[in-house]
Amino acid sequence: MSDDIARRAIIKVLGNIAPEAEVDKIEPNENLREALDLDSVDFLNFLVGLHDELGVEIPESDYGRLNTLSDIINYLTTKV
Amino acid sequence: MYEFRMPSLGADMKAAKLVEWKVKPGDKVNRGDIIAELETEKGDIDVEVFEDGVVDQLLVDPGNKLPVGTVLAIINNGGEEIIHEVKPAMKKVEEEPVRKERPEISRPGYREQPVEKEHRVRASPLAKKVAADLGIDLKTVKGSGPNGAIEKADVVKAAEESKKEKIPKEVVFPEPERKATEERPFGMRQAIAAAMSRSNREIPHYYLQTEIDMSKPLKWLETENQKRGVKERLLPSVILMKAVAKALNDVPELNGYWQNDQLEIKDATHIGFAISLRQGGLIAPALHHVDMKNLDELMHDMLDLTMRTRSGKLRSSELTDGTITVTNLGDRGVETVYGVIYPPQVALIGFGKVTERPWAENGMLDVRRVLTATLSADHRATDGHRGALFLEALNRYLQDTENYE
Numbered sequence: 001m002s003d004d005i006a007r008r009a010i011i012k013v014l015g016n017i018a019p020e021a022e023v024d025k026i027e028p029n030e031n032l033r034e035a036l037d038l039d040s041v042d043f044l045n046f047l048v049g050l051h052d053e054l055g056v057e058i059p060e061s062d063y064g065r066l067n068t069l070s071d072i073i074n075y076l077t078t079k080v
Numbered sequence: 081m082y083e084f085r086m087p088s089l090g091a092d093m094k095a096a097k098l099v100e101w102k103v104k105p106g107d108k109v110n111r112g113d114i115i116a117e118l119e120t121e122k123g124d125i126d127v128e129v130f131e132d133g134v135v136d137q138l139l140v141d142p143g144n145k146l147p148v149g150t151v152l153a154i155i156n157n158g159g160e161e162i163i164h165e166v167k168p169a170m171k172k173v174e175e176e177p178v179r180k181e182r183p184e185i186s187r188p189g190y191r192e193q194p195v196e197k198e199h200r201v202r203a204s205p206l207a208k209k210v211a212a213d214l215g216i217d218l219k220t221v222k223g224s225g226p227n228g229a230i231e232k233a234d235v236v237k238a239a240e241e242s243k244k245e246k247i248p249k250e251v252v253f254p255e256p257e258r259k260a261t262e263e264r265p266f267g268m269r270q271a272i273a274a275a276m277s278r279s280n281r282e283i284p285h286y287y288l289q290t291e292i293d294m295s296k297p298l299k300w301l302e303t304e305n306q307k308r309g310v311k312e313r314l315l316p317s318v319i320l321m322k323a324v325a326k327a328l329n330d331v332p333e334l335n336g337y338w339q340n341d342q343l344e345i346k347d348a349t350h351i352g353f354a355i356s357l358r359q360g361g362l363i364a365p366a367l368h369h370v371d372m373k374n375l376d377e378l379m380h381d382m383l384d385l386t387m388r389t390r391s392g393k394l395r396s397s398e399l400t401d402g403t404i405t406v407t408n409l410g411d412r413g414v415e416t417v418y419g420v421i422y423p424p425q426v427a428l429i430g431f432g433k434v435t436e437r438p439w440a441e442n443g444m445l446d447v448r449r450v451l452t453a454t455l456s457a458d459h460r461a462t463d464g465h466r467g468a469l470f471l472e473a474l475n476r477y478l479q480d481t482e483n484y485e
Binding site: 019 | 135301305306309310311313315316317332356358361382383386387390409412
């Protein structure tokens, strides 16, 4: 999967979870959960959304690799 | 026939704007059907009807901001007479001193409703006109004319008193210039201030706290989640919710409302789940029937409810049905929460962050994953002993992973 597809899916899913957030203003190396103030329910909704969009299954043990926007894009592009 | 009124969607709501009717005269409606969409400080809310019937008349046009209690529609449920609908949520509003509603009523944009629909109000045509101009609800005015009819002078007097009372003593809001985009958080802040002031003024809170060893429940959860895909995954919040519901079954006095100077224990366990909004404010929509649902159903409901809270798409019952509130600030690194009860509820459970702490047991020192649970409870409804039994039961159900389902 290309960076672009991953990025577009992330932005679409975040639009439902944090509709008030300006996702395009997030720095690639900023911690996503902190930047958007996502709680654990939001974060799980985020993963469920990515699963629906891209069919990707992210185990709990990989959560530590999903801190920043660029982390997540890297993770998704290598996984799918 | 009965009157469908603007519902009170919680103790902190005073008015809402009708956005859209979802029904038209002649439509058949069943209990729980959505009949209108409202715009409130808590987002756009789908309003459900409380009884079966046929829509007879819609009395209000979309676009109007209306105070709680305004008759919105007449619904024919087979009976001849108009029944002034009495619903628990409505009772809450009527108990509030009338003066509290006035500041909202006089907001710009509010249009007085046709007075002839209000059977109990007798007022001269001039008084009605003046009331409409001044934004005064005639139901709140005491009449001095024949048979208690309201005259112009009564309305003017009420308007003057309303101005005087506009700023409650307890809460003083500065009124900075605001942009339209700031309306919602500001309105919600005011609403929360009113509800929380009432809570601290009226409810004699007592607080209990206990530390819960979460090692075993979390171990169970981790093992379980390894077997599950992302869509079936469970969060610690959901096992906490379920344990709260089970413990409430043992100590039901914490699950209910304090109304008319007495405790009304609720049969259903609808747990309000506090969600902090990033744009400011807080909503605690109810997870319905937590005691009757399994962990998978609760997880599904929690994800759905959180998402709809964020996007401002809740149903009216979700805002009004909470019988107790749970607030979980663990995600934010807080260890202990001392909550303020949401009236007319009588208890609030607070959960903090799970941290590794030294844990002494049977003469041995160990490191465990520990959670601090607190109970804020209304001392009018329960005493510390019952509260302590609740926290003890909560711990017992959390440790009982063999019976998780």
